[in-house]
Amino acid sequence: MKDDKILFNSGSPDEFSEEIGKLKSKVESRINANPDNVESGLAKLVLTLIELLRKLMEKQAIRRIEGGSLTDGEIEKLGETLMKLEMKMKELKKIFNLTDEDLNLNLGPLGDLI
Amino acid sequence: MQENIYDRNKNITILEVLDRVLNKGVVLTGDIVISVADIDLIYVGVRLLLSSVETMEKLKTAKKTGIIKF
Amino acid sequence: MEKMIYAIVDSGKNQDGISEAMNCVSIAMGLPGYLVSYKDISAVLGILKEKTSNVSQTDALEYAHVIEKLALYFSLLPMRYGAIVKTDDDVRELLEKNYEALRQNLQKVENKDEFSLKVFWDYLKSGKKIKKEAEYADSNIPEAMQGNSVHKVYLMSKLKEHRFETMLLQHAEQIMGEIGRQIAKLTPFFNLKKMSSQSLIIDTVLLLEKSRQHELIQLTTEIQNQYPELKLILTGPWPPYSFVQITLE
Numbered sequence: 001m002k003d004d005k006i007l008f009n010s011g012s013p014d015e016f017s018e019e020i021g022k023l024k025s026k027v028e029s030r031i032n033a034n035p036d037n038v039e040s041g042l043a044k045l046v047l048t049l050i051e052l053l054r055k056l057m058e059k060q061a062i063r064r065i066e067g068g069s070l071t072d073g074e075i076e077k078l079g080e081t082l083m084k085l086e087m088k089m090k091e092l093k094k095i096f097n098l099t100d101e102d103l104n105l106n107l108g109p110l111g112d113l114i
Numbered sequence: 115m116q117e118n119i120y121d122r123n124k125n126i127t128i129l130e131v132l133d134r135v136l137n138k139g140v141v142l143t144g145d146i147v148i149s150v151a152d153i154d155l156i157y158v159g160v161r162l163l164l165s166s167v168e169t170m171e172k173l174k175t176a177k178k179t180g181i182i183k184f
Numbered sequence: 185m186e187k188m189i190y191a192i193v194d195s196g197k198n199q200d201g202i203s204e205a206m207n208c209v210s211i212a213m214g215l216p217g218y219l220v221s222y223k224d225i226s227a228v229l230g231i232l233k234e235k236t237s238n239v240s241q242t243d244a245l246e247y248a249h250v251i252e253k254l255a256l257y258f259s260l261l262p263m264r265y266g267a268i269v270k271t272d273d274d275v276r277e278l279l280e281k282n283y284e285a286l287r288q289n290l291q292k293v294e295n296k297d298e299f300s301l302k303v304f305w306d307y308l309k310s311g312k313k314i315k316k317e318a319e320y321a322d323s324n325i326p327e328a329m330q331g332n333s334v335h336k337v338y339l340m341s342k343l344k345e346h347r348f349e350t351m352l353l354q355h356a357e358q359i360m361g362e363i364g365r366q367i368a369k370l371t372p373f374f375n376l377k378k379m380s381s382q383s384l385i386i387d388t389v390l391l392l393e394k395s396r397q398h399e400l401i402q403l404t405t406e407i408q409n410q411y412p413e414l415k416l417i418l419t420g421p422w423p424p425y426s427f428v429q430i431t432l433e
Contacts (some may be wrong), residue, residue: 005127007397008404008418011304062346065339068326075328079335082342130300130419131248132241138425139264140192142278142432 043096048103050092054085187229189267189275190217191251191423193258194290196224201257208253217250220272222279225286228254229275232268251423259294261286261428282432289428292373296391297421299400303363303386303407304415311352356385359414363407370396370403373427385414389426397421 061078064070070078093099190209195202202219209217209230219226230250244265251262269275279286329336329343360378363386367374373391380387392400397420404418 005130005419005422006123006417007299007401007420008408008416009123009126010408011302011415011417058342059346061339062343065326065329065343068328070326070328072328072331075339076333076335079333079339083335083338126417127419128241128245130422132244134262134422134425135244135248135251135265137264138428139262140267140428140430140432141264142189142267142269 044098044102047089047092047096047098051089051103054089057085058082186232186268186270187272187275188232189263189269190228190230190247191254191258191260191262192279192286192290193219193226193228193254193260194224194294195219195221195226195258197259205254205257208250220275220279222276222283225279225283225290227275227279228260229269229272255423259290260423261289261293261430262423262425278432282430285430289430293391293424293427295394296373296424297394297397298389298391298424298426299397299418299420299422300389301367301386301400301404302384302388302417303359304383304417305356305359305385306413306415307352307382309413310355311348359411360386362410366403366407370399375426391424391427394421 061082065075065078093103205228206217206219209228214233215231217228217230220229221227247265251260254260269278325340325343329340356379364376364378367376367388367390371390371392375389377387379385390400400420401418404416408414408416
């Protein structure tokens, strides 16, 4: 009975294993009782939010640049700030031993954050 | 490879089934519900999903290391 | 004794095969299943042999199997696994309290099956396709961005990255819109999730008349032909798990 539930499949295992990974993390995130996880969970949460803000700022900055209303000096300042921000994030990720994947917030219809 | 397509399809089907049975369907709450606590069910969910994940991971690893060729 | 509710069924119409249906439950549970009814709806109950702990994958799959068998005899609303109750009276009261909602849902799913369609795209492959076509990313640079300072070089790479992502997203939006439209033509009952991940661009479940399954397979084939670079997985028919989002108290 089970085997003939697939009516059409042009995929390869890679696609579906990602799907599985998501399901796995969806279920795992509901279980937060383990005290060992609390600390790293907190760091993850905080860094994810910071990363979210950083990406939003980056987008905002690009939009302004595209808009053409910024001066040379303003753009330099912007570049410097964003660069420093990104470097800082990389440092923090290293300290807490988190990868980009770990920080990925699934925002539903907005798709993956990163 | 016939055998692996079969395994792959079986795993897809198992996952679809488990996702439905554990995450969808009509939900019962209130005083009349007893015994199986939410946490148990979630735990069950993780174990079931994890065992499916493991199988898929094995398939994935096997493909990467060239043991199985697709 | 504890009992588990498998499904809420429309018992008003079909009186044939009830004992066969109840036997499906007994295969899983050891004791035959039975119905607790209120007016023309019933709950299918199975008596639990022992305390439910350490539930295994087999148990969950067995549960699904029973539901599939029940669906051969009844129009039904599947319960999520683990709906355990103490007395039949509790169940009868549950049916009475929620009669309208249950009736409406049974009506909705009558003669229909659930299907799942997942559409994956290769972010990188599709990206390469766009990159070739689009010169835009390299042109139209604002005046003030001219220069080779470290910061400007950094910003240029970010700019190109963002432009590329925007084009990619537009491309994805176009595909999702098109597929969504075609599904909507097939049935009004569908939940469409867009961009669940970078590769899963469409994740949809739909409720379709049993007799029209081939139309859905055909649509899937057409979509594949239209977008050969996409990967599609269509599964079904399933009992309508995803279309009974109600909570009973």
